[in-house]
Amino acid sequence: MSAETKFGNGACEQYEALLEDYLSGDLSDVDARRAAEHWQTCAGCRAALQHVAASVRLLRAAEPSADPGAGFARVVMARIRAAEAERVAARPNFWQPFVTLGWRFAATAALALVALVTYNAGWGKQSQPGGLAARPITVTDLFAPEPVKAPTTGDEVLIMVADGSNGKY
Amino acid sequence: MAASAPALTLSFQPGEKKADDRELVRLSQNGTQAAFEELVRRHQQRVFGLVAGILHRPDDVEDVAQQVFLKAYVGIKRFDQRAAFSTWLYKIAVNECWDYLRKKKVRPLVYEADLSEEQVSRLDGIVSAERPPEGPSTRAETREILDRMLASLPEQDRQLLVLKEIEGFSVQELAEILDLNVNTVKVRLFRARGRIMDIYRRRLNPVGKAGATPAAQRKE
Numbered sequence: 001m002s003a004e005t006k007f008g009n010g011a012c013e014q015y016e017a018l019l020e021d022y023l024s025g026d027l028s029d030v031d032a033r034r035a036a037e038h039w040q041t042c043a044g045c046r047a048a049l050q051h052v053a054a055s056v057r058l059l060r061a062a063e064p065s066a067d068p069g070a071g072f073a074r075v076v077m078a079r080i081r082a083a084e085a086e087r088v089a090a091r092p093n094f095w096q097p098f099v100t101l102g103w104r105f106a107a108t109a110a111l112a113l114v115a116l117v118t119y120n121a122g123w124g125k126q127s128q129p130g131g132l133a134a135r136p137i138t139v140t141d142l143f144a145p146e147p148v149k150a151p152t153t154g155d156e157v158l159i160m161v162a163d164g165s166n167g168k169y
Numbered sequence: 170m171a172a173s174a175p176a177l178t179l180s181f182q183p184g185e186k187k188a189d190d191r192e193l194v195r196l197s198q199n200g201t202q203a204a205f206e207e208l209v210r211r212h213q214q215r216v217f218g219l220v221a222g223i224l225h226r227p228d229d230v231e232d233v234a235q236q237v238f239l240k241a242y243v244g245i246k247r248f249d250q251r252a253a254f255s256t257w258l259y260k261i262a263v264n265e266c267w268d269y270l271r272k273k274k275v276r277p278l279v280y281e282a283d284l285s286e287e288q289v290s291r292l293d294g295i296v297s298a299e300r301p302p303e304g305p306s307t308r309a310e311t312r313e314i315l316d317r318m319l320a321s322l323p324e325q326d327r328q329l330l331v332l333k334e335i336e337g338f339s340v341q342e343l344a345e346i347l348d349l350n351v352n353t354v355k356v357r358l359f360r361a362r363g364r365i366m367d368i369y370r371r372r373l374n375p376v377g378k379a380g381a382t383p384a385a386q387r388k389e
Contacts, residue, residue: 011359013356016355016356016359016360017352017355017356017359019359020340020355020356020358020359020362021355023359023362024340026340048363051363051366052359052362052363052366054296054297054366054369055330055334055362055365055366055369056334056362057295057296057298058292058295058296058315058365058366058369059315059330059334059335059365060334060335061295061308061311061315062308062311062312062315062316062334062335063308063309063311063312063335064218064335064336064337065214065217065218065221065222065230065336066214066217067213067214067217068213068214068217068231068234070210072209072213072231072234072235073206073209073210073213075235076206076209076213076235076238076239077202077205077206077209079235079239080202080205080238080239080242081202083239
């Protein structure tokens, strides 16, 4: 036996692929000559080949998996069509974002309307008695002279005459 | 279906023999479901064999195989046809099997059991080439016996032997599907053969009289 590496079943590591080709019947003429030369001198490879040769017969005697039949393709296609239909149903509508936006806008507008009505009906009226809230204050109001009051007593008449404001009220 | 798709559809009739996989893939990419159905028919048996070889759980094989074709249908528009359709499909199948095993958190089902005298004698007849298996029922029984023996092997060895020798995948195909170097597949196969024959001989001769391994023979 040569000094080449041995592995597991006793064959030379470098020749294991060739041995497999030999068993499968895939050995080229060149490789077959190379292998034959080696096996003449290597008892390990010869023994390994003898050991595993029957595995080909043994394993090929077994039945491969059966064809699932025509029904299989039909089932597959039915599943594909069902999945497609599901996908189409789940696909988002082009107008959906606009519809959503419209609904949001409508909800906001409704909320604003409710707020205005509430203000007018309740809080707005409560601030009425003071009179100030009923009419907004304008610039004219700020700079207008105070209204002259009519004299109610004799003293006030005399004071008015003395001030020279007679007939202005 | 075929009638509603554009002009390309008209060139394909379901069951047509002439159209090759490339053409069928092209039609499928254009939405012709009949073309994809033909692809399913063509490859279903090998996908079944591949899934069965990896899962080793007969009850789940059909479900996983269906899932493989569903994924292929979804992904076919992205398939650029640089590799063969079959290789691409088998890779999907292998990944689906691993996903399935991972999700279920199970190892492939192992139902190793002692073989009866009759079963051992049947295997012995096959190995010695005295009794080649006859009908399909006999081959199915042999498969059952071998599955038990194969269950004793490491998972990778079992898969390689089943896919190569029983399901009929070539070394080249296995290398592509499993992303391995061709030489690596050959070496692993050769070593796996050694292991299954060790198991076979141990079952045949529990005391190890005949059929000892080469290592044992050298010691003798």
